[in-house]
Amino acid sequence: KVIKVEDLSKIRVFENTTNSTALFFAKKGAENTYPVPYYLWEKRKDLKKCSFGAYSQLPEVMSQVRVSEQCAIPAVKEDITSLWITTDVDSLDSMKKVLGTNEYRARTGVFTGGANAVYWLRINGLNGEYVTVTNIVERAKRKSEQLTTEIEKSFVFPMLKGSNVSKWKIRYDTYLLCPHTAETKMWPVPQAELMRVAPKTMHYLQHFKANLDGRNGFAGWEKDIQRQEFHSILRIGDYTFSKFKVIWKYIASEFICAVISSVDDKFLCNKLILPNEKIMYISTDNETEAYYLCGMLSSTIVAECVKSYMNPTSISAHVLNKLNIPSYDKNNTLHKDIANLCKAGHGEDEITEYKQKIDRHLIRLYD
Numbered sequence: 001k002v003i004k005v006e007d008l009s010k011i012r013v014f015e016n017t018t019n020s021t022a023l024f025f026a027k028k029g030a031e032n033t034y035p036v037p038y039y040l041w042e043k044r045k046d047l048k049k050c051s052f053g054a055y056s057q058l059p060e061v062m063s064q065v066r067v068s069e070q071c072a073i074p075a076v077k078e079d080i081t082s083l084w085i086t087t088d089v090d091s092l093d094s095m096k097k098v099l100g101t102n103e104y105r106a107r108t109g110v111f112t113g114g115a116n117a118v119y120w121l122r123i124n125g126l127n128g129e130y131v132t133v134t135n136i137v138e139r140a141k142r143k144s145e146q147l148t149t150e151i152e153k154s155f156v157f158p159m160l161k162g163s164n165v166s167k168w169k170i171r172y173d174t175y176l177l178c179p180h181t182a183e184t185k186m187w188p189v190p191q192a193e194l195m196r197v198a199p200k201t202m203h204y205l206q207h208f209k210a211n212l213d214g215r216n217g218f219a220g221w222e223k224d225i226q227r228q229e230f231h232s233i234l235r236i237g238d239y240t241f242s243k244f245k246v247i248w249k250y251i252a253s254e255f256i257c258a259v260i261s262s263v264d265d266k267f268l269c270n271k272l273i274l275p276n277e278k279i280m281y282i283s284t285d286n287e288t289e290a291y292y293l294c295g296m297l298s299s300t301i302v303a304e305c306v307k308s309y310m311n312p313t314s315i316s317a318h319v320l321n322k323l324n325i326p327s328y329d330k331n332n333t334l335h336k337d338i339a340n341l342c343k344a345g346h347g348e349d350e351i352t353e354y355k356q357k358i359d360r361h362l363i364r365l366y367d
Contacts, residue, residue, distance in 0.1 A: 001030035004037040011041050015054045035071035038086050042066050075309045075322045083309045097366040098305045100324025104282050106317035109275030111234040113217030117144035118208045121175040123267045131267050144211050152198040155179050158265055162249045162278035168258050168346045179231050182241035188232040205231040242283035244290035250278045255303045259290045280317045288339045289328040295342035299362045334365050
C-alpha cells in the first residue's frame with residue numbers, strides 16, 4: 001500500500017544530475033487504495049532559480065519551494081497497473097469525469113523512413129505546372145547529395161513540423177514530396193504510373209534510389225513495400241489526406257493543439273498541409289467536428305489531465321485513449337458552441353477568453 005508520494009522532479013535535489021527524483025512510502029502486505037496522497041515540490045514562482053545545494057538544511061530549502069498537496073488516482077480505473085493521474089484535491093471530481101474512453105483514433109504524421117534529405121524540399125520558384133525545388137540536407141541524420149531541379153507540383157505538399165505549432169496557430173517553411181494518394185494509401189503511386197503522370201518527379205526519386213534503398217526506418221511488412229516500391233514513405237493512409245486534422249506537438253512539455261486543413265500557398269495554390277512524424281493528429285472531413293475536438297482537448301481540465309500522465313517531454317498518440325471525449329453530435333448545442341469558440345480563436349495571439357468560455361461549456365457538458 002502506497003502511503004504517500006513526495007514528487008521532487010521539479011527541483012534539483014542532487015547536484016550534477018538532471019534525473020527526476022521522487023520518494024514514496026509504502027506498507028508491505030496491505031492493499032493499495034485511492035486516492036493516494038501526493039505532494040509536488042516546486043520552485044517558488046517569484047524566484048528565478050533555487051540557490052540551495054545538496055547539503056543545504058531543510059529551512060533553507062523550504063524557504064525557496066512551494067509544496068502543493070495533491071492526490072493520485074489511476075488513469076484507467078479498472079487497471080491496477082495503470083499510470084497515475086495527479087491533481088489538486090479540489091479538481092479530483094472534475095478529473096474523474098474527463099477520464100474514460102472515446103471513439104477517436106490518433107495517428108502519427110508522415111515519416112520518410114530516414115530520408116528527410118530526399119523528401120523535405122525548399123521551393124525556389126514556379127514555372128506553370130512545375131516548381132523548382134532543392135532538397136534540404138541541413139540537419140538530416142542521413143546525408144545526401146543536394147540537388148536543385150524542376151518537378152511537378154502534383155505530389156508536393158506544404159509540411160508542418162512540431163516546431164511550427166503553437167496554441168491554435170501554425171506556420172510552415174518546408175515542403176514534402178509525398179508520392180502517395182488517398183487511393184494508394186500505404187503504397188505509393190506505382191513507378192510506371194508515376195513516370196507517366198509525373199516524369200520529372202520520378203526522375204528525381206530515381207536519382208536518389210541508392211539512398212532510398214538504404215533506409216532502415218522500414219520494419220516487418222513495411223520492408224516488402226520498400227522492396228517493391230523503393231520510393232514509398234511511411235504512416236500514410238486515406239486519413240493522411242482528410243480535409244481537417246486536430247494536431248498536437250509530439251515533443252512538448254505541455255499539450256498544444258490546433259486544427260489544420262488546406263492552405264493558400266504562393267507556389268501550390270490551395271493545397272492540403274501534411275504533418276510530419278513529430279505531429280500527432282485526429283483526422284476528420286467535418287470542419288465543425290475538428291474544431292469541437294480541438295476545443296475539448298485545449299480546455300484547461302483536459303490539458304491538465306493529459307499533462308499529469310504524459311511523458312515529461314513527449315505526448316504520443318496514446319494519450320487520447322484515456323480521455324472521455326463525447327463523440328461529436330451536430331444536434332448538440334454545446335458541441336457546436338465549443339467548435340465556434342475554437343474556430344473564432346484560431347490564429348489569434350490571445351486566446352484566454354475563448355478558452356475560459358470553453359471551460360464553462362465543458363462543466364455543463366460533463367455534468
